[in-house]
Amino acid sequence: MKPSEGSTVIGKSVQLKGDITGTEELYVDGKIDGTIRLSGSRxxxxxxxxxxxxxxxxxxxxxxxxxxxxxxxxRVEIRQNGELIGDIVAARFSVEESASVRGRISLTGQDGRG
Known part of the structure; x- marks a missing residue:
């Protein structure tokens, strides 16, 4: 999966520590430690x-x-070879073969989109 046109990209050589907030799509391929808040975005x-x-x-x-x-x-999607360790709260959830998930999963069944 490649970043879509118009999304913000954090490349694989970039390392960030701290809080990230925004309202547009974000594609991360580097290292991040902190909190990410993207209201209404992927x-x-x-x-x-x-x-x-x-x-x-x-x-x-x-x-x-x-x-x-x-x-x-x-929606939360864990794609092939992806790994998620932590509790998940989401409206919808999917996991592909050979992906890894550890934690509690709570599905609200309510999509936040209008």
Whole structure:
């Protein structure tokens, strides 16, 4: 999966510590430690990414590694070879073969989109 046109990209050589907030799609392929808040937007954790953060997003796609709790008003997808360690609260959830998930999963069944 590649970043869509118009999304913000954090490349694989970039390392960030702290809080990230925004309202547009974010594609991460580097290392992040902290908190990510994307109200009404999608976060894509790329195949090279190592994210150790609390996530508050609309939708989440994990191709790399995410360690920390996730709160999504929409869908959480763990793609092939992706890894998510942490509790998940989401409206919808999907996991592909050979992906890894450890933590509690709570499905609200209510998509946050109008």
């Amino acid at each position: 976060l894509i954790i790329g195949p090279n990414a190592e994210v150790n953060a609390e996530l508050y997003v609309q939708d989440l796609v994990v191709l790399g590694r995410q360690h920390g709790p996730v709160e999504a008003t929409g």
